[in-house]
Amino acid sequence: MGKATGFMEYERTENPYRDAQTRLQDFSDLHTAQPEAIRRCQASRCMNCGVPFCQSDFGCPLHNLIPEWNDLLYQGQERAALERLLQTAPFPEFTGRVCPALCEKACNLADDGVTNRDNELYLIETGFEKGWIKPRIPASRTGKRIAVVGSGPSGLAAADLLNQMGHAVTVIEKADRAGGLLMYGIPNMKLPKEIVERRIRLMEAEDVSFALNTEAEPESLKAYDAVILCGGARKPRSLNVEHMDAQGVHFAVDYLTEATEAVLSDTVSFLSAKDKHVIVVGGGDTGNDCVGTALRQHCASVTQLEMMPAAPEKRLPANPWPEWPRTLRTDYGQLEAIATQGGDPRIYETTVQSIQVNEQNEIVSLTTVRLAKNPEGKLAPVPGTEKTLPCGLLLIAAGFVGCEEATLSRLSLQADNRGRLLPADGSHHLGSKLFSAGDMRTGQSLVVRALADGRAAAKEVNLFLGEKNGF
Ligand SMILES: Cc1cc2nc3c(=O)[nH]c(=O)nc-3n(C[C@H](O)[C@H](O)[C@H](O)COP(=O)(O)OP(=O)(O)OC[C@H]3O[C@@H](n4cnc5c(N)ncnc54)[C@H](O)[C@@H]3O)c2cc1C
Ligand code: SF4
Structure with missing residues (x-):
């Protein structure tokens, strides 16, 4: 475990916000990062609990191996810590910035939970800085082609895992840039867009294809062995008042x-x-x-x-x-x-x-x-x-009521009474070669849940295609 007395010696210290008056002058990152020494102290606060609630269902939906990488970080083994983190977390540079950190609220230290989110961000950014993050090209290819519709966190997570399994993945995205709400939704000061672009470039270098400015059409999807719909839950709840069509x-x-x-x-x-x-x-x-x-x-x-x-x-x-x-x-x-x-x-x-x-x-x-x-x-x-x-x-900003009707009608799909493409058996398989994941399947949620759902869908698709590659 970290340091036996770490949680008593060191107070919880988060990455601080920049001063409000200063940060309001730009759209740059809200936070300032802290140096290695502080992150190691913070990691040492983790008690390696017998029952680590941080990685339970109350905590991290990705079931990140939190006490293990906190311990490695505390011991100064940053690269090993990062490798442990990447076993379950596909894109820590996103969750390290925007996750509400369910793990920290479920932590046994309760209101003083270990700063897992900032520790995670430190590890991944150190990895990028030191050149440890390199394109991972699968040793062999299965010959199967998969389309992922939508490039939000669920689509990216599904594409990433399926690509690592050796399948040929194309992400179809109707917007001009990939990332879904990570790109167009979450503001730049919370998640700078060069961070999203950096990951897309890395995935491209790993042979994931991105078809931008492209709507998913039934005809074009026929060419694929499996299709995962990750179109999000983007239909906004409106107000029942006159003049909603007014300018402004x-x-x-x-x-x-x-x-x-x-x-x-x-x-x-x-x-x-x-x-x-x-x-x-x-x-x-x-x-x-x-x-x-x-x-x-x-x-x-x-x-x-x-x-x-x-x-x-x-x-x-x-x-x-x-x-x-x-x-x-x-x-x-x-x-x-x-x-x-x-x-x-x-x-x-x-x-x-x-x-x-x-x-x-x-x-x-x-x-x-x-x-x-x-x-x-x-x-x-x-x-x-x-x-x-x-x-x-x-x-x-009154919430969302499910997936967009245009996508449903174009693909001849029927959502449930909550606007979701959620198969009755709770799986991701809608039938035939069609799957769903992320907000489109669960309703509007969180980035970390979309990532976990995208990975779960990818595993189902892999089984469906008969490739048991041990993921
Ligand atoms: C303003 C805002 C701020 C948020 N902030 C946070 C936060 O700080 N932390 C957090 O954890 N969560 C946050 N969320 C929630 C989080 O962003 C979503 O839960 C998450 O992005 C869902 O991921 P997804 O992949 O399912 O869908 P999305 O991110 O919505 O991506 C869906 C993608 O599919 C594309 N698409 C849809 N239909 C088609 C089609 N027919 N053909 C091709 N492409 C298509 C869309 O263009 C889009 O790019 C926020 C949400 C909003 C709206
Ligand atoms: S619950 Fe908190 S202290 Fe315990 S292992 Fe998880 S992060 Fe560490």
Whole structure:
């Protein structure tokens, strides 16, 4: 194990954010990395528990061998630690930046959990820096051809594993760049896009083919021995109010995609929040990304509306460790709003009642209303609590309701009542040579779950093709 007394000697130390005022001037990485000495101390806090909850079902969906690589990192054996990490984690440079780190919340050190995410990021970035990460070309090929539709984390993870198994993999992606929400969705400051591109280049060097700007069509898929659909759960939940078609009303992912395209081309986004009063509907992580992006685009103000009450500061008895804590989190965008606007941008138990537009059909303001439980226990508007706020940009980050209908109809597929392509037996096999994985199969989730699901689908496909290569 690490150091017997490490967890008592050293306090949990995360990679710090850059100062809010400074980081708001650019779209560069939020965090600053810490040196080897600190990471080794942090790794030494791991107790190599008899029951390591970090890698259990409460913790890491990839079942990363956390105590093993923490111990190797503590002992200064970085390369061996990285090899152990890569046995289960296909892309630690993504999870090391954007994972909410379920493992840390499930850690036996509870609120002071070992900083597994930062340790993982340190290992993979050290690997890239020192040239340890090299293209791995399989020794032999099986002659089987597989199409992966969608290049988000689930598609990339499936493609990576199937390629290592010796199959010929083509990733079909309708966007102009690969990465799914890693590229267009998660903002650059959380996951710099050169990090995504670096991995795509590595996969190309390993002989994975990427067909970009390409929609999956039934005819073109016929040429493959198996097809995995990894198209995501990208249909946004809308608001049931008039003027949703007004100029200045956008779904969060469209806005965030446009913002990333502007960063990548070093131009100003045509959906820019500059000088506008921005209202974000949805108090979750996507909403927070909109807050951080709008502040970087120099909005006049930003407000976030959340239907539900604020989560409690501490775990409730019904939500014990090692479950994920359903407690109040103030994320980077909200912290930036507090630093610049002097208060939390979130307004709880509130929704949009109506949108007002001018003669050009541009949004000018909206009316909010408080919500409270009615006698039937359902949230309902409270009369007399209406407020009208100026608004030049309304961003809808109210969640996702399943996979996109265009993909379903093009491929003649039927989703379940929650918009998922989830086979009735819980597997990944939809029938014939068709499989599904990631958000498209499970509904909107997390990068780490999409990675785990992509790898699970790849193993099913490998068995389906009759290749038992020991993965
Ligand atoms: C704004 C935002 C921020 C997020 N932040 C985080 C975070 O910080 N941490 C975290 O863990 N999770 C985060 N998530 C969730 C996470 O990004 C998703 O769970 C994950 O990306 C799902 O991966 P996926 O591969 O299933 O699908 P996606 O990433 O959605 O990728 C699907 C891909 O399929 C392509 N596609 C769809 N249909 C077709 C077709 N017919 N033909 C060709 N290509 C097609 C799409 O263009 C897309 O590139 C965030 C989500 C959003 C929206
Ligand atoms: S639960 Fe925490 S302390 Fe225990 S092995 Fe996992 S990371 Fe280490």
